[in-house]
Amino acid sequence: MKQSFRAKRMLKQHKRLAQSSKLNLVALMDIFTILVFFLMVNQSDVVVLPSNKDMSLPQSVSEQLPREQVLLTVTANGVLIQGKAIWRGDWLQAPELWQKELSEAVQQELNYLAGRTAALTEEQQALGRPLTILADASTPYAVLRRLMAMCAGTEYRDISLAVEQRSKVLEATP
Structure with missing residues (x-):
């Protein structure tokens, strides 16, 4: 029996969705590498003490x-x-x-x-x-x-x- 165009398209779609999805680790590793370098560069050891505008420290x-x-x-x-x-x-x-x-x-x-x-x-x-x-x-x-x-x-x-x-x-x- 001949299948309609719609039935063929639905069958193809179901086969494609049934496959397990694959994770693209290369892009994910790029993001994490950039994030690590960004955090390392922007890490600061500056400690700011609270003070008044009227106060000038020695x-x-x-x-x-x-x-x-x-x-x-x-x-x-x-x-x-x-x-x-x-x-x-x-x-x-x-x-x-x-x-x-x-x-x-x-x-x-x-x-x-x-x-x-x-x-x-x-x-x-x-x-x-x-x-x-x-x-x-x-x-x-x-x-x-x-x-x-x-x-x-x-x-x-x-x-x-x-x-x-x-x-x-x-x-x-x-």
């Missing part, structure tokens, strides 16, 4: 990159730990007025943060927990020294000061 030739750790920010009118305002006041007033209140607030917040993390090992106990102080270049050194002493009074003794890295061009010119 410049330094430090090559050490910041790590992920507790951040204590000193502003013109207060102190923040991990972005949470813990004290507001004026640095220009007599130190006796703000030191006790600030000391209690800093120690309470740092002890709270230390309690939320794992206990220190023996090696870490010698160094203490890491902390970065982010302060404006115009912040008085006496204030920074007092804050570092407050932090050292808790488990946070591995203290780093955030600075802005000088460019190589500025270092070459006197």
Whole structure:
């Protein structure tokens, strides 16, 4: 019996669909190769610390990159730990007025943060927990020294000061 043109076409289509599909691995490997090289080239080790527009960090030739750790920010009118305002006041007033209140607030917040993390090992106990102080270049050194002493009074003794890295061009010119 003679098959119609439509029946022949349907039979051919069914045979073609019944075959297992083949995966073109060459194109897939090309895509993955390009993706791997793209990710390797665009991987960056730049760590950006959060800062205010009003704050200008001191410049330094430090090559050490910041790590992920507790951040204590000193502003013109207060102190923040991990972005949470813990004290507001004026640095220009007599130190006796703000030191006790600030000391209690800093120690309470740092002890709270230390309690939320794992206990220190023996090696870490010698160094203490890491902390970065982010302060404006115009912040008085006496204030920074007092804050570092407050932090050292808790488990946070591995203290780093955030600075802005000088460019190589500025270092070459006197």
